[in-house]
Amino acid sequence: MKPLNTVFISTLFLLFSCNDDDSNPDSGTKNQFVGNWELLRYETIDTSDSPESPIGETSIQWTFSSDLSFQGSTQNNEFDGEYSLDGNKVKFTKFSFTQVSQTEWGELFFMTIGESTQGSISSMEYSIAVDTLFLKYNEVIRMVWVSK
Numbered sequence: 001m002k003p004l005n006t007v008f009i010s011t012l013f014l015l016f017s018c019n020d021d022d023s024n025p026d027s028g029t030k031n032q033f034v035g036n037w038e039l040l041r042y043e044t045i046d047t048s049d050s051p052e053s054p055i056g057e058t059s060i061q062w063t064f065s066s067d068l069s070f071q072g073s074t075q076n077n078e079f080d081g082e083y084s085l086d087g088n089k090v091k092f093t094k095f096s097f098t099q100v101s102q103t104e105w106g107e108l109f110f111m112t113i114g115e116s117t118q119g120s121i122s123s124m125e126y127s128i129a130v131d132t133l134f135l136k137y138n139e140v141i142r143m144v145w146v147s148k
Contacts, residue, residue: 032128033085037062037145039109040132045140057105062145074106090135092122112137 039060041052053059062072064083070092071080079097083090095113102110116122116137125136131147 031066033090033126033133034064034066036148037064037133038148040144040146042108042112043142043144045136045142050144051108054103054105057103060106060109061148074109075103076100076106077102077110088125088127089123090126095122109143112143 039053039062041050043050058073058075060072060074062070064070068084069080069082072078077098077100079095081092081094081096083092085091092113097110113122116124127134127136133145133147134142135145136142
């Protein structure tokens with residue numbers, strides 16, 4: 001009778017010791033994605049061309065929340081919206097922004113968002129390495145963001 005109790009208790013322990021994160025392989029990636037990011041530079045993947053934020057200009061900030069919303073700012077404008085993660089893609093399902101004249105760096109950011117838009121949804125490939133977020137918006141160019 002003791003071996004049967006031991007097996008029963010062991011089975012219960014195994015069943016209840018698993019948490020919800022085990023059933024969702026994307027939860028680790030989502031947890032890495034959530035947070036405050038600052039645009040460091042643009043990279044052309046196959047060359048050494050890497051334009052960085054102009055000296056003296058306010059950096060572009062982007063905050064992703066766990067409720068799948070985001071908000072951010074350039075030097076002159078603010079933006080917000082909603083996103084979803086699908087495999088290695090981030091989709092911006094809603095994107096709105098203020099429309100004040102933009103600096104060159106801010107203009108490049110908004111052009112990038114526009115370039116990655118198909119229909120009404122903007123989508124980019126992403127990857128995360130330690131505290132760096134890479135958002136690839138065409139075949140050879142990506143934005144490089146650092147965690148803040």
